[in-house]
Amino acid sequence: MSSTESQKSSERRRILIVGGVAGGASCAARARRLSEDAEIIIFEKGPHISFASCGLPYYVGDVIKEEKNLLVATPELFRGRFNITVKVRHEVLSIDRKRQVIMVKDLESGRVTEESYDALVLATGSKPVKPPVPGIDLPGIVSLRTIEDSNLIRRLIENGKVKRVAIAGGGAIGLEMAENLVKRGISVTMVEMLSQVLSALDPEMAVPLQKSLIAHGVNLCLNNGVAGFEGSDDTGVQAVITKSGKKFPCDLVLLAMGVRPDIGLAKAAGLELGKLGGIRVDDRMRTSDVRIWAVGDAVETRDFITGEWTLVPLAGPASRQGRIAADVIMGRESRFRGVQGTMVCKVFDITAAATGANEKALRAGGKLTRYEKVYLHPGHHAGYYPGAKPISLKLIFSLSDGQILGAQAVGQEGVEKRIDVISMAIQKGSTVFDLEEAEMCYAPQFSSAKDPVNMAGMVAANVLRGDNPIKHWEDLTDSTFILDVREPFEFNQGHLDGAVNIPLPALRSRLGEIPRDREINLYCAAGQRSYYAVRILSLNGFKVKNISGGWLTYNQQKVRE
Numbered sequence: 001m002s003s004t005e006s007q008k009s010s011e012r013r014r015i016l017i018v019g020g021v022a023g024g025a026s027c028a029a030r031a032r033r034l035s036e037d038a039e040i041i042i043f044e045k046g047p048h049i050s051f052a053s054c055g056l057p058y059y060v061g062d063v064i065k066e067e068k069n070l071l072v073a074t075p076e077l078f079r080g081r082f083n084i085t086v087k088v089r090h091e092v093l094s095i096d097r098k099r100q101v102i103m104v105k106d107l108e109s110g111r112v113t114e115e116s117y118d119a120l121v122l123a124t125g126s127k128p129v130k131p132p133v134p135g136i137d138l139p140g141i142v143s144l145r146t147i148e149d150s151n152l153i154r155r156l157i158e159n160g161k162v163k164r165v166a167i168a169g170g171g172a173i174g175l176e177m178a179e180n181l182v183k184r185g186i187s188v189t190m191v192e193m194l195s196q197v198l199s200a201l202d203p204e205m206a207v208p209l210q211k212s213l214i215a216h217g218v219n220l221c222l223n224n225g226v227a228g229f230e231g232s233d234d235t236g237v238q239a240v241i242t243k244s245g246k247k248f249p250c251d252l253v254l255l256a257m258g259v260r261p262d263i264g265l266a267k268a269a270g271l272e273l274g275k276l277g278g279i280r281v282d283d284r285m286r287t288s289d290v291r292i293w294a295v296g297d298a299v300e301t302r303d304f305i306t307g308e309w310t311l312v313p314l315a316g317p318a319s320r321q322g323r324i325a326a327d328v329i330m331g332r333e334s335r336f337r338g339v340q341g342t343m344v345c346k347v348f349d350i351t352a353a354a355t356g357a358n359e360k361a362l363r364a365g366g367k368l369t370r371y372e373k374v375y376l377h378p379g380h381h382a383g384y385y386p387g388a389k390p391i392s393l394k395l396i397f398s399l400s401d402g403q404i405l406g407a408q409a410v411g412q413e414g415v416e417k418r419i420d421v422i423s424m425a426i427q428k429g430s431t432v433f434d435l436e437e438a439e440m441c442y443a444p445q446f447s448s449a450k451d452p453v454n455m456a457g458m459v460a461a462n463v464l465r466g467d468n469p470i471k472h473w474e475d476l477t478d479s480t481f482i483l484d485v486r487e488p489f490e491f492n493q494g495h496l497d498g499a500v501n502i503p504l505p506a507l508r509s510r511l512g513e514i515p516r517d518r519e520i521n522l523y524c525a526a527g528q529r530s531y532y533a534v535r536i537l538s539l540n541g542f543k544v545k546n547i548s549g550g551w552l553t554y555n556q557q558k559v560r561e
């Protein structure tokens with residue numbers, strides 16, 4: 001459809017948008033860019049639109065000093081720049097789909113009015129999970145969603161009323177808050193039901209985050225769900241009690257146990273919902289009603305890798321979906337490609353990022369069982385340039401054709417850059433062979449001539465070509481001969497029980513010490529020297545496998561156990 005046609009089809013149309021933050025605001029602004037004629041109104045029940053929820057932990061931590069810096073746009077800006085009406089403190093109460101009207105309550109005056117629509121967009125976001133446990137309604141149990149929430153926490157810290165905070169949940173928000181609270185001198189306990197923090201990662205990849213939390217004084221309690229809270233209406237919350245019976249005294253509890261789609265309006269209006277509890281939409285963000293669209297945290301979308309329905313409450317997808325809904329409303333052919341869950345989170349000195357499927361999801365899905373993974377630990381830039389920091393990288397790919405299924409990275413520098421590149425590769429359906437050939441920018445302070453992305457591709461491609469047969473630490477059996485090819489001083493600092501040490505430079509002259517009737521499993525520090533050893537041994541007729549990721553990966557897995 002030409003732009004004149006699309007503009008024509010939008011003439012005099014009334015587009016109402018419920019929710020004015022990531023998805024809603026981006027939808028409204030895009031709709032205006034496609035039509036000068038449509039009437040566009042945003043209804044937002046809170047006092048702000050388009051605020052930076054992602055900045056809230058840093059506002060609590062006083063990294064962002066002023067509230068006004070969180071306001072990405074204001075109603076005045078929307079009016080002046082986009083000719084869009086924004087009604088803050090206006091809650092949409094219900095939808096009458098037959099009459100194509102919504103009921104809206106002005107939260108200041110209490111007045112309820114009816115508004116008609118040609119197109120309605122639900123961008124209602126999500127709500128924090130609130131477990132039904134004893135004491136959950138005690139004063140001092142808060143969550144972090146809005147600027148008001150962050151102001152409350154700031155005030156309590158600044159009044160000296162809060163010295164100990166218990167964070168229930170080790171997801172991204174909990175982690176970011178742990179860092180910011182510690183930096184404000186607060187003593188933090190983190191209680192997490194799972195055996196790891198940041199469930200977007202596989203457990204072994206979360207270990208560096210956990211170590212960093214502990215190193216910075218966070219009292220980390222894993223494998224322990226919240227059973228309840230102690231305190232009274234007068235004292236407020238005083239302790240969190242875990243399922244194993246542990247008790248952690250606190251002055252404030254931050255609930256950070258994830259979010260659920262806010263689907264109240266959609267449900268009451270009889271729109272189709274998905275099994276995961278989100279609004280069901282097609283790839284054009286249209287709900288089961290052709291005049292109603294839904295975007296953001298409130299909807300279920302397709303997982304780009306598995307094709308299954310999923311909930312991914314992230315700002316990037318919400319904003320892109322808002323744009324797509326606007327396009328479709330204005331007659332364009334845009335479609336949402338699905339979500340890869342590409343995310344990044346920083347805790348103290350450690351950054352973790354991920355994209356695509358993790359191993360847990362692949363195992364749980366059961367569909368894509370024929371996958372392989374490699375671990376590597378390259379420097380974030382050339383080792384000869386001062387300050388190189390290792391990145392622990394895990395790449396998951398299809399065994400049949402090398403298609404990239406997912407990647408996770410943890411380190412101090414350059415982590416998100418590598419995951420962003422791999423994310424794009426996944427979206428283009430690339431394989432590990434494409435990563436080998438990816439042309440990355442290089443100067444010593446940024447990368448190496450073989451960037452970690454290239455290295456990941458090369459290691460994986462070598463596995464698929466049979467040049468570097470691998471094994472994983474969790475698959476070792478007693479029948480194999482374990483060879484450690486590091487230098488003796490490294491071996492003496494720690495090695496696998498029963499491993500034999502023949503350093504790589506001595507290997508060719510000591511082949512006689514290695515059995516020919518057993519599989520040889522090799523390791524070094526990170527998997528590179530052992531790869532060279534694999535080549536020597538296999539070219540000399542030995543049956544060999546390289547233990548992926550070497551001693552560094554072993555330590556990540558071992559700490560976890």
Ligand code: FAD
Nearest residue numbers: 019021022023045054091092124125296297313314315318
């Ligand atoms: P929201 O942004 O939540 O907006 C929904 C709006 O709808 C709300 O303002 C709500 O008041 C309004 N609303 C709901 N019902 C009604 C109604 N009936 N009438 C009127 N208004 C209504 N994502 C990232 O990708 N990276 C990050 O670093 C990151 N950090 C985050 C940190 C925090 C503390 C939080 C809370 C979230 C973070 N997120 C992050 C998630 C990200 O903010 C959300 O995924 C994104 O905001 C979702 O956009 P949305 O438009 O779907 O919903």
